[in-house]
Amino acid sequence: MNKSTLRERVSVTVRGYDILKEYCPGLASGKAASALITALQPFVSLWFSAQIINELTGQRRVNLLFFYVCIVLLCNLVISMLRSVLDRITSEKQAQMWDFFQKVFTDKQLSMDYVDLENAEILQQRKKAEENLFMFGNGLGQLVWGTEGLIRTAVNIIVSICMSVTLFTRKTGYGLLDSPFCIFAILLCILFGGWCSSRAAVKENNAFEKWSKENVSFYRAFDFFGCDLCMKPEYAKDVRIYEQNHAADRAFEKMQLHDREQNHLIHQMCCPEAWGGFLASLSNAVCYLFVVAKAAMGAFGVGSIVQYVGVLTRLGEGLQEAMFMYTDNAVCCSHLQGLYAFLDIPNKKYQGTLPIEKRALCDCNDNDYEIEFCDVSFKYPGSDAYALRHISLKFRVGERLAVVGMNGSGKTTFIKLLCRLYDPTEGKILLNGIDIQKYNYEEYMGIFSVVFQDFKLFSFSLGQNIAANADYDKARVEYCLKKAGFGERLAQMPNGTDTCLYKDFSENGVEISGGEAQKIALARALYKDAPFIVLDEPTSALDPVAEAEVYSKFNEIVGQKTAIYISHRLSSCRFCDEIIVFDHGLIIQRGSHNNLVADVKGKYAELWRAQAQYYEK
Numbered sequence: 001m002n003k004s005t006l007r008e009r010v011s012v013t014v015r016g017y018d019i020l021k022e023y024c025p026g027l028a029s030g031k032a033a034s035a036l037i038t039a040l041q042p043f044v045s046l047w048f049s050a051q052i053i054n055e056l057t058g059q060r061r062v063n064l065l066f067f068y069v070c071i072v073l074l075c076n077l078v079i080s081m082l083r084s085v086l087d088r089i090t091s092e093k094q095a096q097m098w099d100f101f102q103k104v105f106t107d108k109q110l111s112m113d114y115v116d117l118e119n120a121e122i123l124q125q126r127k128k129a130e131e132n133l134f135m136f137g138n139g140l141g142q143l144v145w146g147t148e149g150l151i152r153t154a155v156n157i158i159v160s161i162c163m164s165v166t167l168f169t170r171k172t173g174y175g176l177l178d179s180p181f182c183i184f185a186i187l188l189c190i191l192f193g194g195w196c197s198s199r200a201a202v203k204e205n206n207a208f209e210k211w212s213k214e215n216v217s218f219y220r221a222f223d224f225f226g227c228d229l230c231m232k233p234e235y236a237k238d239v240r241i242y243e244q245n246h247a248a249d250r251a252f253e254k255m256q257l258h259d260r261e262q263n264h265l266i267h268q269m270c271c272p273e274a275w276g277g278f279l280a281s282l283s284n285a286v287c288y289l290f291v292v293a294k295a296a297m298g299a300f301g302v303g304s305i306v307q308y309v310g311v312l313t314r315l316g317e318g319l320q321e322a323m324f325m326y327t328d329n330a331v332c333c334s335h336l337q338g339l340y341a342f343l344d345i346p347n348k349k350y351q352g353t354l355p356i357e358k359r360a361l362c363d364c365n366d367n368d369y370e371i372e373f374c375d376v377s378f379k380y381p382g383s384d385a386y387a388l389r390h391i392s393l394k395f396r397v398g399e400r401l402a403v404v405g406m407n408g409s410g411k412t413t414f415i416k417l418l419c420r421l422y423d424p425t426e427g428k429i430l431l432n433g434i435d436i437q438k439y440n441y442e443e444y445m446g447i448f449s450v451v452f453q454d455f456k457l458f459s460f461s462l463g464q465n466i467a468a469n470a471d472y473d474k475a476r477v478e479y480c481l482k483k484a485g486f487g488e489r490l491a492q493m494p495n496g497t498d499t500c501l502y503k504d505f506s507e508n509g510v511e512i513s514g515g516e517a518q519k520i521a522l523a524r525a526l527y528k529d530a531p532f533i534v535l536d537e538p539t540s541a542l543d544p545v546a547e548a549e550v551y552s553k554f555n556e557i558v559g560q561k562t563a564i565y566i567s568h569r570l571s572s573c574r575f576c577d578e579i580i581v582f583d584h585g586l587i588i589q590r591g592s593h594n595n596l597v598a599d600v601k602g603k604y605a606e607l608w609r610a611q612a613q614y615y616e617k
Contacts, residue, residue: 004333012333015340016143023100028147030090034083035148039155041079043163046310048072053303094144101133101140108342113349114421115381122345129342132335139335146332149325156318160311167308172297177290186290189283190316195323196283287312349423352438356431356447368397369432369447369531369562371418376427378417387413388585391427395562395578397531400555402565402573404604405582411566412453414582415534418564419448449525450534453566457517459504462490463497465520466527472497477527483557484523489516526557533558536566570608579604 004012020028052068055061105126109117116122133139168183176182291308294300300308372394379386388410395401403411416422417429420436429436436444457465464470466477477497481490493499493510500506501520512520525533555575565576573579574593581589581596581604589602596604 004330004337009329009333012336012340013143013329016140016332016336019104020140020143023104024093024097024144027090027093027097027144030086030093031144031147032151034086034090035151036155037079037082037086039152040159041076042310042314043155043159044075044079045072046307047163048075050303050307053306054301055303057302097141097144104140104339104343105130108345111347112345113347114416115349116345119381122342125338125342125345129339132338139332139339142328142332142335146325146329149321153318153321153325156314157322160315160318163311164308164315166300166304167291167294167312170294170299172294172299174297177294177297177299182290186287189286190312190319192283196320284313284316287316349420349441350437351441352436352444354434354439356439356443370394370396370430371532371562372430372433373417374428374430376417376424376429378413378422378425380413380422386425386585388417391587393580393587393590395564397562398560399578400558400563400565400576402567402576402579403582404567404570404573404579404607406607409582410585411582412536413585415450415536415564415566419450419534420444447530448532448534449528449530449561451518451521451525451536453536455517455521457501457512457520459500459502459506459509461495461498461500462493462520465501466497466524468524468528477523480523480526481520483526484519486516486519486523489519522557530561532562532564534564534566537568570604570611 017028048068048071052065052072055065055068109126112122129139133141171178288309291305291312295302295305373391376388376391377386378388391414403414405411413422417424420429420441423437431439431444462481463472463474463477466472466480474497478490481487481497489512490496494508500509501512503509503511522535525535563576565573567573570593577592578590579593579596580587581602583603589596589599589604591599596602597608599605
């Protein structure tokens with residue numbers, strides 16, 4: 001656990017409350033109000049109980065007794081009603097607390113540079129922050145619960161001191177009990193109880209930190225074998241075919257053995273608390289003897305014994321809890337700093353400000369979009385090898401461009417650079433003669449519709465998947481689906497575009513095949529209506545008939561948009577205006593299909609012959 005100054009801890013804690021205020025407004029303040037009322041209630045009962053007992057052992061004035069009883073009942077009724085209202089409000093917010101905390105991570109990850117999403121170190125940082133929060137309940141969650149403890153502790157200490165002042169000021173006539181030394185000794189006993197609790201907390205937290213660090217990998221394994229492997233559909237077939245459930249059983253056995261070996265750490269967490277509680281009880285006993293001794297010497301009545309014993313108990317508990325919270329806050333702050341380390345990861349991608357001019361698609365070249373790669377080279381972060389080298393090419397709106405090559409030749413990297421998911425290591429990419437880094441990033445992304453090979457559909461309605469929005473133009477969605485070849489399947493869906501995909505959130509959701517999913521992804525790209533459409537293996541999951549239908553209607557589907565087409569099936573590139581051949585990060589050939597096939601010594605012709613021989617046989 002890193003040592004930090006009090007000022008640093010205050011700063012870390014205040015920032016945590018700011019995050020709570022942003023994502024869970026009203027939760028911390030509601031908890032604080034509820035804790036304040038809850039902490040005051042025992043003192044109200046203590047004071048009135050003391051007055052009632054004193055009156056019963058004294059003058060026994062009925063009117064005054066009735067008044068005390070009515071007031072204490074009224075106070076308790078009001079406090080209970082306020083607690084009920086506050087608890088109802090905070091319980092609703094607390095039920096959603098973990099969802100709000102997940103949104104903290106989601107918002108950060110959605111705003112991060114794409115390059116950081118593939119950075120193993122940063123992913124590990126997020127995993128660690130999530131484990132601290134969700135697995136061990138520290139960080140933001142600890143702040144929520146700590147708010148109650150903080151208010152309760154402050155009330156216990158302040159009110160107890162106020163209500164116990166007369167204990168030390170009332171004289172007994174017996175020198176030892178009235179001496180400052182005796183008062184100092186009693187206060188020292190109370191502080192000793194708090195110190196014992198604080199030391200116990202330090203040992204308990206140290207044991208917990210050691211236990212949590214040694215169990216992180218096992219909890220990750222449990223999360224995978226207990227949840228992902230058993231529950232996720234993508235693992236289900238392999239688990240059954242290859243009987244991987246036995247691997248899960250072996251993993252669980254190892255985890256159980258590890259848990260048994262970790263029992264000594266559990267004991268280390270429990271023992272300090274027990275010893276701390278025992279020593280604190282001894283200090284309380286000394287305080288009680290002092291109260292009884294003063295009462296026996298006639299300093300106050302029987303009812304006041306109830307009051308003073310109660311407030312000294314509360315004062316001792318308050319001091320113990322204050323010292324425990326101070327120690328516990330150090331642990332909380334260390335976990336919060338882990339969260340902040342992730343949240344504070346800077347975005348290094350330059351964010352330009354130039355707007356993208358909304359150009360109409362027409363025959364006038366002045367209104368066209370033109371993209372140019374100017375001697376672009378690229379290395380992935382942490383790698384010394386170039387994924388792309390000296391790429392120079394230009395294409396305009398309306399052109400059909402095919403990108404082909406062996407696996408690992410740089411095709412997908414080329415697309416990532418085009419979409420500015422990465423920035424070039426060397427060289428520039430220009431849009432209408434201007435470096436794309438100078439454009440507003442979101443507007444630049446808006447000119448591309450991309451269907452990646454590993455695209456994802458979501459468990460929302462079909463229409464929401466197409467429009468990427470809860471509000472969408474139903475007629476336009478249907479038009480795009482029909483254009484992508486999904487019209488016949490759409491007619492079979494029970495609720496049309498309102499039909500939910502998959503069954504994650506709706507028992508009436510429908511399952512779709514890989515080919516159907518690919519058509520939906522293509523329709524989503526068409527719905528966006530961007531001037532550039534990028535298709536990464538867009539027909540890999542389609543049957544031959546559906547694939548032939550897409551190719552035959554490709555110009556109709558794409559319209560006047562610029563189409564960039566990545567494929568391993570060279571026969572599907574014949575309709576493109578130009579084909580670019582990548583090999584080991586270089587453009588080694590470019591031209592039309594017929595010209596490239598005619599170059600019998602070229603890479604394209606080699607790939608063409610390799611594929612064609614299976615059809616010729």
